[in-house]
Amino acid sequence: MTTSLQHALPSVARSDFNNDFLWGTATSAYQIEGAASLDGRVESIWDRFCSMPGVIRDGSNGAVSCDHYHHWPEDLDIASSLGSNAYRFSISWPRIFSGPDAEPNAEGLAFYSRLVDGMLARGLQPWATLYHWDLPQYLQDQGGWNSRDTVHAFVRFADVVSRHLGDRVKHWITHNEPWCTAMLGHADGIHAPGIKDFKMAIQVCHHVLLSHGLATPVIRANVPDSRIGLALNLHPISAATDKAEDQTAADLYDGLRNRWYLDPLYGRGYPTDVWNALADLAPAVKAGDMAAIAVSTDFLGVNFYFPERIEHAPGVSALNLRLVDAGDVERTAFGWEVAPAGMTTLLKRIQDDYAPAAIYITENGATYDDVLDAQGEIQDVQRRDYLIRHLAAIKEAIRLGCQVRGYFLWSLLDNFEWAEGCSRRFGIIHVDFVTQRRTLKLSGKWYRDFLAGRVLPAAPDVNTAGAAGVVKGEYLSA
Ligand code: FCB
Numbered sequence: 001m002t003t004s005l006q007h008a009l010p011s012v013a014r015s016d017f018n019n020d021f022l023w024g025t026a027t028s029a030y031q032i033e034g035a036a037s038l039d040g041r042v043e044s045i046w047d048r049f050c051s052m053p054g055v056i057r058d059g060s061n062g063a064v065s066c067d068h069y070h071h072w073p074e075d076l077d078i079a080s081s082l083g084s085n086a087y088r089f090s091i092s093w094p095r096i097f098s099g100p101d102a103e104p105n106a107e108g109l110a111f112y113s114r115l116v117d118g119m120l121a122r123g124l125q126p127w128a129t130l131y132h133w134d135l136p137q138y139l140q141d142q143g144g145w146n147s148r149d150t151v152h153a154f155v156r157f158a159d160v161v162s163r164h165l166g167d168r169v170k171h172w173i174t175h176n177e178p179w180c181t182a183m184l185g186h187a188d189g190i191h192a193p194g195i196k197d198f199k200m201a202i203q204v205c206h207h208v209l210l211s212h213g214l215a216t217p218v219i220r221a222n223v224p225d226s227r228i229g230l231a232l233n234l235h236p237i238s239a240a241t242d243k244a245e246d247q248t249a250a251d252l253y254d255g256l257r258n259r260w261y262l263d264p265l266y267g268r269g270y271p272t273d274v275w276n277a278l279a280d281l282a283p284a285v286k287a288g289d290m291a292a293i294a295v296s297t298d299f300l301g302v303n304f305y306f307p308e309r310i311e312h313a314p315g316v317s318a319l320n321l322r323l324v325d326a327g328d329v330e331r332t333a334f335g336w337e338v339a340p341a342g343m344t345t346l347l348k349r350i351q352d353d354y355a356p357a358a359i360y361i362t363e364n365g366a367t368y369d370d371v372l373d374a375q376g377e378i379q380d381v382q383r384r385d386y387l388i389r390h391l392a393a394i395k396e397a398i399r400l401g402c403q404v405r406g407y408f409l410w411s412l413l414d415n416f417e418w419a420e421g422c423s424r425r426f427g428i429i430h431v432d433f434v435t436q437r438r439t440l441k442l443s444g445k446w447y448r449d450f451l452a453g454r455v456l457p458a459a460p461d462v463n464t465a466g467a468a469g470v471v472k473g474e475y476l477s478a
Pocket of ligand 1: 028031176177180233303363410417418426
């Protein structure tokens with residue numbers, strides 16, 4: 001359900017942020033590259049998963065998607081024409097290693113080398129994510145992330161890629177959203193590899209965090225002036241009611257959703273309340289693992305999408321709780337609640353509880369049912385307003401003392417949105433998946449004007465006006 005409630009638009013302008021604030025967009029390899037069997041790329045768990053009937057909403061896959069593998073110069077041209085100064089992308093592991101003992105694939109490395117050179121030539125600081133969910137299928141066949149061998153394979157992958165690109169790539173994100181790798185892939189089974197085993201998911205999570213911890217010093221040794229972190233999807237959690245049992249359930253869920261990742265990364269080990277509640281579902285942890293996971297990082301990547309509400313529900317899940325629908329709230333086409341104030345709350349909480357060296361918003365964005373109008377344009381007023389309101393939420397978080405240093409909008413391009421297939425468009429660039437034609441949406445034009453300083457600060461708050469979607473007062477069109 002998409003709702004379009006009238007809302008006051010806050011005032012936000014680029015000049016509200018420091019001059020060295022990074023402004024970017026984000027993508028990931030499997031979602032945009034296509035070229036699934038070119039230049040030595042082997043099968044990933046997502047290629048395999050998409051071939052299973054009924055798992056992808058529209059039956060699509062990432063075999064072609066935006067064909068960024070061939071269209072990357074055009075895509076980077078648009079990213080740079082927006083005036084952004086950074087770009088987050090991911091490296092496809094199956095392009096780099098074709099088997100457990102294989103030598104690195106020169107063609108795969110050459111592709112990313114060209115891509116990185118293309119970013120630098122356009123003034124885009126490269127931010128490379130090593131793992132954005134596309135595990136080589138041959139590793140899955142040997143146990144995938146449930147096996148410690150995959151941890152060591154990841155460290156080798158990180159070593160090879162950082163050696164190869166480290167002269168030009170200084171910003172590294174080891175993992176994107178370990179929660180999704182673990183829980184969506186191994187508990188809910190709605191993402192690759194499609195396993196439904198909660199105990200395994202908890203073990204997978206440990207191995208993913210461990211691989212972050214072991215890869216970080218390797219990257220740092222290869223790239224001494226690097227900045228390394230990982231990207232977590234974090235959520236503000238609240239209790240559905242003020243009943244004590246719901247509050248306890250919400251705290252526990254916050255532990256599983258947020259603290260299970262943040263606590264060990266910041267040296268506190270796994271949170272005891274969750275560990276005890278998990279009982280025999282808790283992961284096998286070897287001596288030295290927790291110290292490895294607590295390796296110091298240079299930043300925390302925060303992917304923010306929506307808040308969650310929890311109630312106590314005995315017997316419903318391993319932790320006796322369940323998610324409660326938010327009811328009549330504003331939502332994106334995905335059904336995700338639009339809650340910019342929740343972003344401020346979340347950032348403040350992260351700052352207060354963990355004080356990361358720096359915070360980067362590594363993803364934030366929205367899907368709406370875009371339509372091409374008679375002129376072939378996309379007037380995605382809702383996505384633009386989503387952007388305005390979330391940037392204002394970050395501005396407020398910074399005012400409250402949060403060390404937020406950059407923003408990567410999800411996403412540069414409409415792309416293959418995992419289990420939702422190509423049916424959910426998150427881009428500020430519309431992609432026609434048949435002709436591969438790119439069209440900058442209204443939201444992208446707004447981001448461009450914002451970055452160019454054509455959106456003025458300190459104007460009165462106003463409402464979105466009419467179908468043309470012009471925000472009057474604070475927004476000066478070019
Ligand atoms: C995040 C993923 C990203 C994209 C957005 C919408 O969880 O990291 O790849 O799917 O959601």
